[in-house]
Every structure is written in C-alpha cells, then in structure tokens.
Amino acid sequence: GHRRKNWKVRKFVLREDPAYLHYYDPAGGEEPLGAIHLRGCVVTAVEDMPDSKKYDADNILFEIITANDIHYYLQAASSAERTEWIKAIQAVARTGK
Numbered sequence: 719g720h721r722r723k724n725w726k727v728r729k730f731v732l733r734e735d736p737a738y739l740h741y742y743d744p745a746g747g748e749e750p751l752g753a754i755h756l757r758g759c760v761v762t763a764v765e766d767m768p769d770s771k772k773y774d775a776d777n778i779l780f781e782i783i784t785a786n787d788i789h790y791y792l793q794a795a796s797s798a799e800r801t802e803w804i805k806a807i808q809a810v811a812r813t814g815k
Contacts, residue, residue, distance in 0.1 A: 725793065732806055737814025739782070739807065757814055758785035761807045763800060780804055 728741040728751070737757040740750040764779040778800050782790040794800035 734814045756811045759811045
C-alpha cells in the first residue's frame with residue numbers, strides 16, 4: 719500500500735517499451751491497477767527500515783524512486799528474487815523508452 723499502511727499482494731509486469739512496471743490484482747483482471755514509470759528511476763535494496771515490522775524487513779525489500787521523486791517500496795518473495803528484480807528494473811531504467 720502507499721506509504722506501507724498495509725501490504726497488498728500484486729502481480730507485476732515489467733515492460734521495456736515503454737519503460738513501466740505495471741501492477742495488477744493477482745485475483746484477475748486485465749486492466750492494471752497502476753504503473754510506475756521507470757525511465758531515469760533509481761532502484762535500491764532496502765536493508766533496514768526503522769518503522770518496519772519484523773515480517774516486512776527480512777532483507778527482501780527494495781525501493782524505486784522515480785524521476786519525479788515518488789518513492790515505492792516493494793517486497794520480493796526472496797532475497798534472490800529481490801536481486802533479480804533490481805537488476806531487471808535498473809536495465810529498463812537505463813535503456814527503456
């Protein structure tokens with residue numbers, strides 16, 4: 719959820735042209751609930767968040783900061799998956815249209 723009021727499971731689809739990360743309700747639906755514009759964004763692993771609960775911070779959080787300074791916090795399923803997402807998003811942010 720926005721500003722981590724609560725966490726919601728979402729299905730994410732990474733697109734290079736245009737450079738967006740679209741998110742969907744995992745229960746179904748063809749229309750995205752929203753999108754994060756990735757061109758020029760910064761994505762980093764989040765190791766520690768002082769106000770997070772234990773289940774929020776098992777080294778699987780990452781943050782996307784868009785070119786217009788919007789911060790998104792996402793939680794991967796595992797540390798390895800987090801690394802894959804970060805690498806893929808960084809590549810799209812550099813080369814995507």
